[in-house]
Amino acid sequence: xxxxxxxxxxxxxxxxxxxxxxxxxxxxxxxxxxxxxxxxxxxxxxxxxxxxxxxxxxxxxxxxxxxxxxxxxxxxxxxxxxxxxxxxxxxxxxxxxxxxxxxxxxxxxxxxxxxxxxxxxxxxxxxxxxxxxxxxxxxxxxxxxxxxxxxxxxxxxxxxxxxxxxxxxxxxxxxxxxxxxxxxxxxxxxxxxxxxxxxxxxxxxxxxxxxxxxxxxxxxxxxxxxxxxxxxxxxxxxxxxxxxxxxxxxxxxxxxxxxxxxxxxxxxxxxxxxxxxxxxxxxxxxxxxxxxxxxxxxxxxxxxxxxxxxxx
Amino acid sequence: xxxxxxxxxxxxxxxxxxxxxxxxxxxxxxxxxxxxxxxxxxxxxxxxxxxxxxxxxxxxxxxxxxxxxxxxxxxxxxxxxxxxxxxxxxxxxxxxxxxxxxxxxxxxxxxxxxxxxxxxxxxxxxxxxxxxxxxxxxxxxxxxxxxxxxxxxxxxxxxxxxxxxxxxxxxxxxxxxxxxxxxxxxxxxxxxxxxxxxxxxxxxxxxxxxxxxxxxxxxxxxxxxxxxxxxxxxxxxxxxxxxxxxxxxxxxxxxxxxxxxxxxxxxxxxxxxxxxxxxxxxxxxxxxxxxxxxxxxxxxxxxxxxxxxxxxxxxxxxxxxxxxxxxxxxxxxxxxxxxxxxxxxxx
Numbered sequence: 001x002x003x004x005x006x007x008x009x010x011x012x013x014x015x016x017x018x019x020x021x022x023x024x025x026x027x028x029x030x031x032x033x034x035x036x037x038x039x040x041x042x043x044x045x046x047x048x049x050x051x052x053x054x055x056x057x058x059x060x061x062x063x064x065x066x067x068x069x070x071x072x073x074x075x076x077x078x079x080x081x082x083x084x085x086x087x088x089x090x091x092x093x094x095x096x097x098x099x100x101x102x103x104x105x106x107x108x109x110x111x112x113x114x115x116x117x118x119x120x121x122x123x124x125x126x127x128x129x130x131x132x133x134x135x136x137x138x139x140x141x142x143x144x145x146x147x148x149x150x151x152x153x154x155x156x157x158x159x160x161x162x163x164x165x166x167x168x169x170x171x172x173x174x175x176x177x178x179x180x181x182x183x184x185x186x187x188x189x190x191x192x193x194x195x196x197x198x199x200x201x202x203x204x205x206x207x208x209x210x211x212x213x214x215x216x217x218x219x220x221x222x223x224x225x226x227x228x229x230x231x232x233x234x235x236x237x238x239x240x241x242x243x244x245x246x247x248x249x250x251x252x253x254x255x256x257x258x259x260x261x262x263x264x265x266x267x268x269x270x271x272x273x274x275x276x277x278x279x280x281x282x283x284x285x286x287x288x289x290x291x292x293x294x295x296x297x298x299x300x301x302x303x304x305x306x307x308x309x310x311x312x
Numbered sequence: 313x314x315x316x317x318x319x320x321x322x323x324x325x326x327x328x329x330x331x332x333x334x335x336x337x338x339x340x341x342x343x344x345x346x347x348x349x350x351x352x353x354x355x356x357x358x359x360x361x362x363x364x365x366x367x368x369x370x371x372x373x374x375x376x377x378x379x380x381x382x383x384x385x386x387x388x389x390x391x392x393x394x395x396x397x398x399x400x401x402x403x404x405x406x407x408x409x410x411x412x413x414x415x416x417x418x419x420x421x422x423x424x425x426x427x428x429x430x431x432x433x434x435x436x437x438x439x440x441x442x443x444x445x446x447x448x449x450x451x452x453x454x455x456x457x458x459x460x461x462x463x464x465x466x467x468x469x470x471x472x473x474x475x476x477x478x479x480x481x482x483x484x485x486x487x488x489x490x491x492x493x494x495x496x497x498x499x500x501x502x503x504x505x506x507x508x509x510x511x512x513x514x515x516x517x518x519x520x521x522x523x524x525x526x527x528x529x530x531x532x533x534x535x536x537x538x539x540x541x542x543x544x545x546x547x548x549x550x551x552x553x554x555x556x557x558x559x560x561x562x563x564x565x566x567x568x569x570x571x572x573x574x575x576x577x578x579x580x581x582x583x584x585x586x587x588x589x590x591x592x593x594x595x596x597x598x599x600x601x602x603x604x605x606x607x608x609x610x611x612x613x614x615x616x617x618x619x620x621x622x623x624x625x626x627x628x629x630x631x632x633x634x635x636x637x638x639x640x641x642x643x644x645x646x647x648x649x650x651x652x653x654x655x656x657x658x659x
Contacts, residue, residue: 149353152642156597157615157634161364164619164627241482245601248484249616263485267605272488273495273503280492284485291480 038304045300048293055290059107066101071257084278091278093262094269102257103282109258110287113174114240120178121239122232125185126224130216132186133193147190150183156245163251170253177242185231189224196223226305233298237291244287259283342650350643357635362407365628366400416632417625421617426629429614434633436506437610440603441595443526444533449588451534452541456584457577459542460549461569472546475539483598487532487605494528501528504607529606533598537591544587548580555579582653589645596634 018026039045058065082092090099132143162176196202197220205215246252247260248267262283266272271279391397398406410417416426455475459468495503502508506525513521552558553576561571596612603612611630618626 145349145352148349149356152353152635152638153357154594154596154634154638156594156600157631158360160600160615160619161627161631164622165365165624237480241480244482245484248482248601249604250620260482263482263488267488272492275492277492280485280488284482284489287482287485288477288480292477295476295480 035304039300042300042303044296048296048300051289051293052297055107055293056111058104059111062104062108066098066104068105071097071101071105083276090282091276093279094265094271094276099262099279099282102262103259103286106257106259106262106283107286107290109170109252109256110240110243110260110290113170113177113243113258114236116174117177117181117239117243118232118236120174121182121235122185122228124178124182126189126221126228128182129186129189130193130220130224133190134197134212134216134220144190147183147186150180151187153180155180156242159242159246160249160251163246168251168253170256173243173246173252176246177239181235181239181242185228185235188227188231192224192227193220196220226301230298230302230305233294233301237294237298240287240291240294244283259287339650343647346643346646350639353639354636357632357639358408358411361628361632361635362404364631365624366403411632416629419618419626420623421621422623422626426626429626430611430629430633433609433611433614435610436608437596437599437603437612439522440526440529440533440608440610441599444530444537445588445592445595447530448534448538449541452538453545453581453584455538456542456545457549457572459546460553461572463550471542475542478535479539479543481536482601483532483536484601484605486535487529487602490528490532491605501525503528506609525608529602529608532602532605533595536598537595540591541584541588545580545584548583549576552576552580582649585649585652586645589642589648592638592641592645596638 039049079092079096082088082096084091088098088100090103093099093102128143128147132140132147135143159176159180162179163172166172166175197215202215202219205219210218243252244258244260244263247258248264250264252258252261254261260283263280266276266279266283388397396403414427416430418424419426419429422429455471459471462468491503494500502525507513507518507521508525511521549572553572555576558571558575561575562568566575599610600612600615602608603610604616607613611634615627615630615634617623618630621627
């Protein structure tokens with residue numbers, strides 16, 4: 001008997017009990033590995049992710065793949081509106097620049113604006129959504145009214161107004177898109193916050209004297225995080241479409257090439273009506289492919305979180 | 313930009329019932345609450361319509377005279393003409409009293425009252441969006457319920473793939489493609505405007521002419537919007553199909569087809585109806601780009617002309633009018649929803 005007891009004692013004391021931080025870390029990495037395994041089950045999700053990695057790599061290494069001077073109208077000496085050839089695989093634009101090079105450089109702005117606007121939108125949406133769900137009574141009513149207002153407003157028209165009034169540029173577009181598109185996320189986060197706060201461990205926490213801040217950061221935020229992740233990937237897609245729309249309307253930074261501004265040039269220069277397909281097709285196809293990839297990845301994450309969606 | 317997934321909207325309705333203070337159920341108090349909310353939104357639109365244009369950095373007069381040589385006196389004169397030299401609160405009071413009398417200011421570029429311009433351009437937009445909405449709703453619902461008939465079958469997989477792809481397509485690009493193929497290349501359809509310029513058609517000839525001009529813009533809008541309706545209906549049908557009462561219906565010996573159409577679809581329609589009305593704002597946003605591509609003489613095209621100026625009073629006017637239309641449509645949606653869903657009435 002005594003030997004067994006001492007055995008247990010040594011077993012408990014010999015390796016120091018792991019600290020809270022290491023167990024949390026271990027649990028997180030385990031969860032991550034689990035998540036990856038179930039993500040890998042979806043063929044379309046993996047395909048989307050692989051394609052996105054490729055595009056991001058291309059965008060990052062654009063300066064090495066094609067020098068920036070190839071975008072300078074004064075330095076290129078190609079014919080204008082030249083159909084695809086060996087020299088210029090996707091032809092040239094109405095100013096004589098190679099469409100392929102423009103496509104490569106355009107991906108930088110489109111991705112950057114899409115991701116940055118999404119981060120802003122997610123930040124605002126999460127913050128306001130949690131506040132609306134966590135607090136009750138008149139405070140929640142005011143926040144809800146605010147959310148409903150932004151949900152109803154035609155966001156593209158508001159974004160147009162903001163980017164017209166503010167200084168033209170990339171940051172204006174990011175702010176305009178972020179400010180106008182958070183309401184949907186806020187509603188989703190609020191709904192999740194309400195379901196989480198109905199659980200009894202929150203009640204226990206309140207009974208133990210936890211502050212609002214503690215409950216929000218330790219219990220609610222980790223609970224809504226998976227939903228935010230799925231929503232983020234889906235939002236990046238629509239942010240990229242919205243960015244191209246604003247650039248297409250001429251609200252982007254005129255000195256930078258983006259997929260939207262290429263399409264604007266194709267309408268303005270009459271390339272579309274003249275049938276110069278090599279300047280109209282590639283930017284649009286690039287947008288569709290990237291947005292579709294984000295949608296596929298987002299849907300896969302959504303299915304991982306919400307098992308009732310499986311087998312759809 | 314928010315993409316509404318069925319799971320969200322389902323969760324929302326549940327949460328709504330649980331969390332909000334139980335109000336009294338009478339029709340009048342429901343109407344009162346919804347109208348109250350809508351009027352608060354209207355007030356916020358009016359405020360935003362003013363302050364977005366005055367408080368944010370950027371001087372309208374400098375942007376108006378961009379690229380032109382002007383003296384300081386000319387600038388001051390322009391400020392006086394447009395009332396920009398007054399203190400902010402005086403300007404705000406003037407804006408409010410003008411708004412009440414339906415005066416939205418004078419356009420910089422058209423040199424005409426904004427209210428008149430908007431009234432002239434309202435009808436083409438209403439025509440375009442209502443035709444597009446009617447077609448895309450019917451197409452979306454038909455494909456959605458058809459695809460669930462054989463889940464995982466070829467029609468289901470093909471229609472989901474097409475819908476997802478179309479969902480990723482920027483509206484204006486699809487418009488450009490159609491313009492290039494059918495308008496410019498094959499010359500099957502006119503490339504812009506609402507009627508053939510110079511032709512004075514009357515009666516049926518006029519209707520036919522407008523229809524021909526309507527074809528490409530409507531196709532563009534339908535292709536981009538029907539996918540959402542279809543995907544949402546499909547998803548809520550999948551949720552609905554496993555419900556107990558459908559097992560009962562099938563056990564009674566009803567044909568699968570009837571079970572789906574008579575029992576499942578009416579219930580699954582609810583989230584779709586909400587979505588349809590919530591996306592009216594998106595539809596109007598789409599009108600801006602579609603009308604720009606096809607130079608359709610509606611409010612969207614007017615907005616585009618206002619932003620290229622930039623013609624701030626005109627832009628302000630279109631923003632306020634667009635928002636008011638959307639808020640009123642949403643109010644209507646709330647009322648229709650109550651009529652459709654007994655749970656809202658009886659809860």
